[in-house]
Amino acid sequence: MPHPKLSTSHKSSVSIRDMIEAKKSSRQLGAKLEKGIPVILLLIALVSILTTVGIVLTLFTEMIEFFRRVPIMDFFTGTVLKPLSQTPEFGVLPLITGTVLSSAVAMAVAAPVGLMTAIYLSEYASERARKIFKPMLEVLAGIPTIVYGFFAFTFVTPLLREIIPGLEATNILSPGIVMGIMIIPMIASLSEDAMRSVPNSMRAGALALGSTKLEVTGRVVIPAAFSGIVASFVLGISRAIGETMIVTIASGSSKNFTFDLTQSMQTMTAYIVEVTGGDAAAGSTIYYSLYAVAMTLFVFTLLMNVLARYVSRRFREEY
């Protein structure tokens, strides 16, 4: 039985030519696709750059409008924030102290506890204990911040008021502590990564010289992993500065300029929530103050993140 294509010989030459042509054009299409795909993917990747540009541009242009109305020095050195009064004043210092204090409380909790957790998980825990504790800490990290806010407001604050009589119903101490708890898993996990990347031979060397486990940890592992630990602290601070819901709920909205942790204070993030939640009319000075505060916040956290990366790169000990 002859091949069907061979039997109709006069047609076959045409069809093969057709097939070659078809193949050529599909190959051209394929080649176009091969050339086009990287361009399309690059355009997709540009979305993240557009996001950055969008953030910087919106914050900057609206901030400029704000500084047309309120002198820049009044904003950065003013200790009075009264956006709603007849003679409004826009000093950002009350918000900055609120932010710095709440972050300081958070770090006072998170830095030691997070570091010691990292030490336990990296140096002391058995493989089995690690397998149990690490996922549980991840659960702690996965809980939405609004839930922590609820917890701070309805549980931690009432509890602290039993202990500290002068504590107000909204204060900076309780959200600070709860924020610290929230940041523990992050610091613990980043520091643990840094400590586990210290080679075992160094531990073995110190142990062989007669050190106890604590001495190995304190004099060999922590110095070797120091850059990673510092970076984790800096990222923790950045996280605390940007945290919104816990402080909005539990630290209140009074714009006190004070260093008293038992008082109600407002952070930069909580101010933004208050202003946007209050339906500030677009075009009012309060509305523009939002962008100046947000820009300050953005610069603060950006500096922290850049610093963290710089520290972990520049001061890394390579083994």
Next chain:
Amino acid sequence: MQLVDHQKVNKRMSFRIIVNRISSIIFFLSTMLGLVVLGILLYRVFSQGFEWINMDFITGKLSTQPERAGIMGAILGTLWLMAVVAPVTMFFGVGTAIYLELYAKKNRFNGWLETNIANLAGVPSIVYGILGMTIFVRALDFGNIVLAGGFTMSLLILPIVIVSSQEAIRAVPKHLSEASYGMGATKWQTVRRIVLPTALPGIMTGAILSLSRAIGETAPLVVIGIPALLIPFPGGIFDKFTVLPMQIYYWTLDSSLVDEYANLAAATIVTLLVMLLIMNATAILIRSKFQKQYDN
């Protein structure tokens, strides 16, 4: 010659051992501290909210009377939000990851692109909220509808999706794609038929985990201006909406006025946590079930 003074060493020995023992206990206790707080938190929320959860609460409309309040609107809002965020972040996140891992040359621009993504991951969520409010809600005049909230949330979790997809793609062994090239496949054919299918479980796991972060986020939506009013159930991505975290926020704020609102907030938290649990369990399931282990 005696280099070590044995007496001196022995004298300090017991002290050093005791300090070592005590510090190991302290390290253990501080690990437990976080977990104990987690336990108290979960116990508080569940004991407060559990008895308020019933079918009427889940399927009911919002109400100012605590006994009649339900959260169906917020549940639907959360689901619609996911319906926007999931496809948008998958498209842009995976696209960017493919570009960076498989196409991008090592030049200054691409290095800068990666730095930019790392920086975006550290920007506070509330700043994304301001971006969303300015661009989507006001400039493009969407109003506070699901689409505006969804786009804002997508931008927020995009850096996380990009990084986790990059890791998934990087985990695909080189010899698979080399075999594909060896068979005469082009680059895009290899990417589409070999690299992506192999990396898919890892990509999905990362995407689901970031999506669960998005549905727990509150700050950007507060800034966008999700109303606390009793609005009708959202029926699509162009409707006004509220989500579970927003409802928790409003009820927590008002709990100083009406005590029962704290219970409603707790009950809503339980609902939200159950949703998150389901999503995380799915992610873990996908990871353990579909991810093949390759020896590189």
